[in-house]
Amino acid sequence: QQPVQSPQAVILREGEDAVINCSSSKALYSVHWYRQKHGEAPVFLMILLKGGEQKGHEKISASFNEKKQQSSLYLTASQLSYSGTYFCGTVGGAGSYQLTFGKGTKLSVIP
Amino acid sequence: SAVISQKPSRDICQRGTSLTIQCQVDSQVTMMFWYRQQPGQSLTLIATANQGSEATYESGFVIDKFPISRPNLTFSTLTVSNMSPEDSSIYLCSVEDRIGVPLSGANVLTFGAGSRLTVL
Numbered sequence A: 001q002q003p004v005q006s007p008q009a010v011i012l013r014e015g016e017d018a019v020i021n022c023s024s025s026k027a028l029y030s031v032h033w034y035r036q037k038h039g040e041a042p043v044f045l046m047i048l049l050k051g052g053e054q055k056g057h058e059k060i061s062a063s064f065n066e067k068k069q070q071s072s073l074y075l076t077a078s079q080l081s082y083s084g085t086y087f088c089g090t091v092g093g094a095g096s097y098q099l100t101f102g103k104g105t106k107l108s109v110i111p
Numbered sequence B: 001s002a003v004i005s006q007k008p009s010r011d012i013c014q015r016g017t018s019l020t021i022q023c024q025v026d027s028q029v030t031m032m033f034w035y036r037q038q039p040g041q042s043l044t045l046i047a048t049a050n051q052g053s054e055a056t057y058e059s060g061f062v063i064d065k066f067p068i069s070r071p072n073l074t075f076s077t078l079t080v081s082n083m084s085p086e087d088s089s090i091y092l093c094s095v096e097d098r099i100g101v102p103l104s105g106a107n108v109l110t111f112g113a114g115s116r117l118t119v120l
Helices: none
Strands: A004-007 A011-012 A018-023 A029-036 A045-047 A053-058 A061-065 A069-075 A084-092 A105-110 B004-008 B011-015 B019-025 B029-036 B044-052 B069-072 B077-079 B089-097 B106-112 B115-119
Touching: A011 A018, A011 A053, A018 A084, A018 A105, A029 A069, A029 B106, A045 A061, A045 A069, A045 B106, A053 A061, A069 A084, A084 B106, B004 B089, B019 B029, B019 B089, B044 B069, B044 B077, B077 B089, B106 B115
Parallel strands: A011 A105, B011 B115
Antiparallel strands: A004 A018, A018 A069, A029 A045, A029 A084, A045 A053, A061 A069, A084 A105, B004 B019, B019 B077, B029 B044, B029 B089, B069 B077, B089 B106, B089 B115
16 A cells, blocks of 8 residues: 655745655554655665664654654755655565555755 | 666667666675656556565566566566556666664665666
8 A cells, every 4th residue: 555645745945844744554664765866766864663763864854653654754954955756665564675655745945 | 885786777669679677786685676667656666586586576567577587696687578658667676775773674775776768
């Protein structure tokens, strides 16, 4: 089941904040966040696991509500380099490598 | 993290032909994955390729259309057979990768830059 992301697109001015949401209709073991710039490979940003473990880049923060099967990615004091499409990927079981990606959120940061 | 090289980076193909995409990793990895990304769309898993065994295909993808080889721990190929315009997509190779601290059975994916296929 593909996770649902919102919003589909957002435009920010440099320095503004944004929140991208990801929700699933089934129980999750982990949520992954990736960013893809146009014409480039998706790049890992953050992983959040059931039970509270998480690992990712220092300037990126995210939350994972296991009960609601929801995750949010927080982008603060946005920079031009934050522009791209953000994908959440969900994993249903421990040890599974099968990531199911959402449709993506296109973020544009303008001067 | 692993470094992945994909070839070709892009190609224009004629309907009915087949094209093989190569994926080379700079380190040995157990699992390799092939994804498809249609224009402006999300990433859809085609199959998982383990060395020494048959690839495992996701619903909607079949071996006759997308044969995969995995001859060793650093290399894999995906063939798109008998192509039609609907196969125009970016095909990405990825590997499971450790991110420093081994988190309870969780691995993340490192992607290649992708192969952009246009079928006329």
